[in-house]
Amino acid sequence: MHKDNQPLIFEITKEGRVGYNLPELDVPAVDLATLLPQGMQRVEEAELPEVSELDIMRHYTALSNRNHGVDSGFYPLGSCTMKYNPKINESVARFPGFANIHPLQDESSVQGAMELMYELQESLVEITGMDEVTLQPAAGAHGEWTALMMIRAFHEANGDTHRTKVIVPDSAHGTNPASATVAGFETITVKSNEEGLVDLEDLRRVVGPDTAALMLTNPNTLGLFEENILELAEIIHGVGGKLYYDGANLNAVMSKARPGDMGFDCVHLNLHKTFTGPHGGGGPGSGPVGVKADLIPFLPSPVLVKEDDQYTFDYNRPQTIGRVKPFYGNFGINVRAYTYIRSMGPDGLKAVTEYAVLNANYMMRRLEEHFDLPYNRHCKHEFVLSGRRQKKLGVRTLDMAKRLLDFGYHPPTIYFPLNVEEGMMIEPTETESKETLDAFCDAMIQIAKEVEENPEIVQNAPHTTVINRLDETKAARKPVLRYIKA
Amino acid sequence: MKHRYLPMTEQDQKEMLGVIGISAIDELFADIPEKVRFTGEYNIKPAKAESALLKELSALADKNADSRKYASFLGAGVYDHFKPIIVDHVISRSEFYTAYTPYQPEISQGELQAIFEFQTMICELTGMDLANSSMYDGGTALAEAANLSAGHTKRKKVLVSEAVHPEYIDVVKMYTKGQNISVVTVPTKDGVTDLAKLEELVDEETAAVLVQYPNFFGQIEDLTKVEQLTHAQKALFVVSANPLALGLLTPPGKFGADITVGDAQPFGISEAFGGPHCGFFAVTTKLMRKVPGRLVGETTDEEGRRGYVLTLQAREQHIRRDKATSNICSNQALNALAASVAMTALGKKGVQEMATQNIVKTHYAKQAFEKAGFEVPYQGAHFNEIVVKVNGSLADTNKVLLEKGIIGGFDLGRVNSDLQNHVLIAVTEQRTKEEIDALVQEMGALYA
Ligand SMILES: Cc1ncc(COP(=O)(O)O)c(C=O)c1O
Numbered sequence: 024m025h026k027d028n029q030p031l032i033f034e035i036t037k038e039g040r041v042g043y044n045l046p047e048l049d050v051p052a053v054d055l056a057t058l059l060p061q062g063m064q065r066v067e068e069a070e071l072p073e074v075s076e077l078d079i080m081r082h083y084t085a086l087s088n089r090n091h092g093v094d095s096g097f098y099p100l101g102s103c104t105m106k107y108n109p110k111i112n113e114s115v116a117r118f119p120g121f122a123n124i125h126p127l128q129d130e131s132s133v134q135g136a137m138e139l140m141y142e143l144q145e146s147l148v149e150i151t152g153m154d155e156v157t158l159q160p161a162a163g164a165h166g167e168w169t170a171l172m173m174i175r176a177f178h179e180a181n182g183d184t185h186r187t188k189v190i191v192p193d194s195a196h197g198t199n200p201a202s203a204t205v206a207g208f209e210t211i212t213v214k215s216n217e218e219g220l221v222d223l224e225d226l227r228r229v230v231g232p233d234t235a236a237l238m239l240t241n242p243n244t245l246g247l248f249e250e251n252i253l254e255l256a257e258i259i260h261g262v263g264g265k266l267y268y269d270g271a272n273l274n275a276v277m278s279k280a281r282p283g284d285m286g287f288d289c290v291h292l293n294l295h296k297t298f299t300g301p302h303g304g305g306g307p308g309s310g311p312v313g314v315k316a317d318l319i320p321f322l323p324s325p326v327l328v329k330e331d332d333q334y335t336f337d338y339n340r341p342q343t344i345g346r347v348k349p350f351y352g353n354f355g356i357n358v359r360a361y362t363y364i365r366s367m368g369p370d371g372l373k374a375v376t377e378y379a380v381l382n383a384n385y386m387m388r389r390l391e392e393h394f395d396l397p398y399n400r401h402c403k404h405e406f407v408l409s410g411r412r413q414k415k416l417g418v419r420t421l422d423m424a425k426r427l428l429d430f431g432y433h434p435p436t437i438y439f440p441l442n443v444e445e446g447m448m449i450e451p452t453e454t455e456s457k458e459t460l461d462a463f464c465d466a467m468i469q470i471a472k473e474v475e476e477n478p479e480i481v482q483n484a485p486h487t488t489v490i491n492r493l494d495e496t497k498a499a500r501k502p503v504l505r506y507i508k509a
Numbered sequence: 510m511k512h513r514y515l516p517m518t519e520q521d522q523k524e525m526l527g528v529i530g531i532s533a534i535d536e537l538f539a540d541i542p543e544k545v546r547f548t549g550e551y552n553i554k555p556a557k558a559e560s561a562l563l564k565e566l567s568a569l570a571d572k573n574a575d576s577r578k579y580a581s582f583l584g585a586g587v588y589d590h591f592k593p594i595i596v597d598h599v600i601s602r603s604e605f606y607t608a609y610t611p612y613q614p615e616i617s618q619g620e621l622q623a624i625f626e627f628q629t630m631i632c633e634l635t636g637m638d639l640a641n642s643s644m645y646d647g648g649t650a651l652a653e654a655a656n657l658s659a660g661h662t663k664r665k666k667v668l669v670s671e672a673v674h675p676e677y678i679d680v681v682k683m684y685t686k687g688q689n690i691s692v693v694t695v696p697t698k699d700g701v702t703d704l705a706k707l708e709e710l711v712d713e714e715t716a717a718v719l720v721q722y723p724n725f726f727g728q729i730e731d732l733t734k735v736e737q738l739t740h741a742q743k744a745l746f747v748v749s750a751n752p753l754a755l756g757l758l759t760p761p762g763k764f765g766a767d768i769t770v771g772d773a774q775p776f777g778i779s780e781a782f783g784g785p786h787c788g789f790f791a792v793t794t795k796l797m798r799k800v801p802g803r804l805v806g807e808t809t810d811e812e813g814r815r816g817y818v819l820t821l822q823a824r825e826q827h828i829r830r831d832k833a834t835s836n837i838c839s840n841q842a843l844n845a846l847a848a849s850v851a852m853t854a855l856g857k858k859g860v861q862e863m864a865t866q867n868i869v870k871t872h873y874a875k876q877a878f879e880k881a882g883f884e885v886p887y888q889g890a891h892f893n894e895i896v897v898k899v900n901g902s903l904a905d906t907n908k909v910l911l912e913k914g915i916i917g918g919f920d921l922g923r924v925n926s927d928l929q930n931h932v933l934i935a936v937t938e939q940r941t942k943e944e945i946d947a948l949v950q951e952m953g954a955l956y957a
Contacts, residue, residue, distance in 0.1 A: 043855050074856065088604070118566070126783030132573065279541060305803065351784070354782040377534045381522065
């Protein structure tokens with residue numbers, strides 16, 4: 024084994040060590056053989072680690088030192104809204120009255136939790152301009168699929184069973200078409216025009232009586248506001264389709280424009296983006312869905328309602344699509360989002376959007392000379408650069424991303440959206456200071472210079488990380504997906 | 510606007526506007542059509558400062574009866590278990606919880622390795638060949654297993670035992686709707702899947718048979734027979750398992766399960782009013798390329814150092830878009846980390862000891878209920894739940910128990926009209942003999 028390998032927990036295990044102590048059994052012991060019939064009790068023990076408590080803390084501390092989070096440094100990962108995760112959120116979510124309550128308790132014993140959910144729903148109704156919100160979906164993609172199932176149920180309730188197609192722009196996030204498939208729709212791609220916006224002509228061409236919905240991200244994944252939004256809505260509504268809002272980019276328009284006022288019929292939000300749910304290394308998230316009045320009957324069951332100052336779950340929803348998740352959603356993330364909304368207030372949320380957009384435009388202008396800027400207009404909370412100039416010099420966007428690691432930064436989202444060659448999608452968020460933005464821009468400019476003067480240093484990056492570029496082909500060719508004792 | 514999360518100063522703003530070449534931030538929003546521009550402020554509550562907000566929200570939390578203050582006998586898929594104190598210490602390291610999905614492996618080795626270890630532990634417990642990095646929860650994991658089975662077998666019907674968690678069944682019905690897969694439920698007999706009925710229902714159109722282990726009623730299904738009936742029709746055998754029980758029970762993999770799913774909540778994850786928890790998804794090698802969600806694999810760098818990457822991504826939405834095996838993107842990574850820490854702390858011996866305590870304490874409760882004159886209708890082998898029949902309504906029982914400091918069991922009449930006056934009681938290692946005795950005594954007093 025290579026001397027620099029970080030040991031797996033299974034490699035530091037030693038027979039006889041323990042990392043726990045349970046209280047002594049205080050009821051009479053019983054021979055398990057009398058409680059479990061033959062064959063039911065496992066013969067081979069599960070090979071879990073045998074380590075002490077300090078072993079565990081050292082192990083995970085070492086792992087955390089090999090990981091970069093927002094608290095470690097700037098993380099301008101476009102589309103992901105890597106803003107600061109407030110610590111008060113973590114404390115509140117861990118209050119015993121929120122963390123240690125059971126979803127099936129008598130409603131009278133969880134009124135505080137239900138009140139918080141209700142208040143969050145109401146806040147999101149106001150923020151999105153929709154008529155009602157469900158907190159049940161666990162993440163953005165889950166919310167997309169939930170809303171599409173509601174759209175499907177809506178059309179079916181109208182006897183409209185031939186609406187089999189969902190239209191998705193070529194710049195859309197991958198979950199949009201994937202969710203359409205899971206919901207049983209066929210995906211039709213609509214092109215972007217040379218300004219990076221949905222091509223209205225192409226849209227008119229693809230819509231028809233078979234259109235169930237158009238899924239739109241606004242601002243789109245290029246960070247550009249779809250300024251023809253009213254025409255788009257008219258085209259879709261004109262053929263009887265529904266307009267869907269992918270709210271992953273809400274950080275760009277809070278207090279400036281509401282999906283409900285733009286003609287959208289439903290929306291999902293990523294509370295783990297705009298509303299500071301921590302990303303957790305990949306989750307958990309929370310993906311509430313907001314709808315306009317005509318979709319309310321189809322909301323997932325149960326629906327949280329308030330009756331005479333009491334909160335209750337309403338299961339009597341004859342037209343509901345059903346249940347998309349056991350219980351009521353990722354409550355713990357919803358607690359964090361609510362805490363955040365209450366920490367910001369209306370003026371705070373407005374400032375969030377203004378500063379997020381100001382930061383993005385500032386960076387875009389500082390970098391535009393040094394990289395190609397395919398869409399040169401004010402952006403919203405993020406912008407996309409192209410590395411095609413550098414590619415001509417033999418350096419790919421991937422290389423520049425890796426070089427950024429040497430400067431202590433998490434790189435931008437790269438090669439997305441798909442309609443930009445060698446794309447780099449940069450989202451600073453409002454919680455970063457001008458000094459941080461400047462330092463990052465300086466690093467980007469230096470890398471652009473290196474590409475011209477000393478491309479190898481970029482091509483061979485990173486140089487300072489605990490590990491170099493990994494062999495992904497090898498990982499996929501003969502997958503090793505678990506540890507097996509040598 | 511001055512706020513501790515917003516570092517922008519007036520000076521910064523002036524300089525930045527200058528570089529952009531505009532005079533006011535509003536100009537950046539000029540592309541929003543006037544007709545849809547929102548000009549006011551949201552009608553939401555005003556901001557509160559940290560100390561005031563903490564006070565308000567802790568008062569809200571205190572309105573709830575929590576399992577720190579009350580002795581909880583409520584299970585039905587979510588359990589009050591021992592959570593090693595170090596779990597929160599590890600997942601509070603912000604290098605973990607403030608990171609995104611590990612797209613840049615060079616600076617995400619910590620998360621990637623932690624997931625690789627999680628995948629390994631799930632394989633060890635389930636006896637399966639490989640496991641993914643997590644799903645939203647046990648219910649959606651089971652539903653994805655149903656969809657995978659239909660896609661793999663090209664059949665359009667799944668059978669699900671009525672001894673599966675009713676909310677899981679609801680989610681299965683929901684997910685399969687989009688794929689036009691029909692869901693047929695298999696009745697139970699004596700609290701377990703009725704094998705005669707299963708034999709009648711399973712046929713060459715069946716994509717999968719879904720059972721729960723231990724099942725919703727706490728009973729331990731006979732997986733040998735279910736496997737035989739399922740595979741005889743070349744359907745996939747899908748087991749939704751409680752991973753803690755698997756510390757002690759013969760793992761589904763040993764019974765020939767094709768897919769084992771479940772929720773890792775019993776390992777270090779708070780009840781949290783039902784979420785976030787942590788679904789897991791484990792399969793045999795033949796289904797490797799059909800698995801939903803993220804997989805972490807081992808590889809090396811140019812210098813031969815071992816490292817970990819997201820792999821087999823050609824299954825996923827960001828590559829395959831509408832052809833992906835699932836739409837899942839964000840998963841439950843931080844809770845998978847929590848579960849890994851708990852599984853590591855308990856370790857090889859601890860999971861067995863904890864699982865044993867669950868069985869033995871539940872057995873004690875069962876005997877105590879029987880001694881007190883209650884009927885316990887299902888007499889098969891159980892894990893940490895039993896069904897108790899009471900003579901009278903359960904409508905107000907839990908309110909009365911609450912006054913005595915007890916969170917009572919789950920009223921099965923809420924989900925099954927045949928089970929009016931039956932309550933599902935969970936007894937974990939957290940419950941003391943004294944608490945169990947108190948529960949039986951209080952229930953005895955109510956139904957004397
Ligand atoms: C534009 C957009 N839509 C949808 C999603 C999916 O959200 P989630 O990862 O929470 O499922 C994302 C995030 O990855 C996104 O950026």
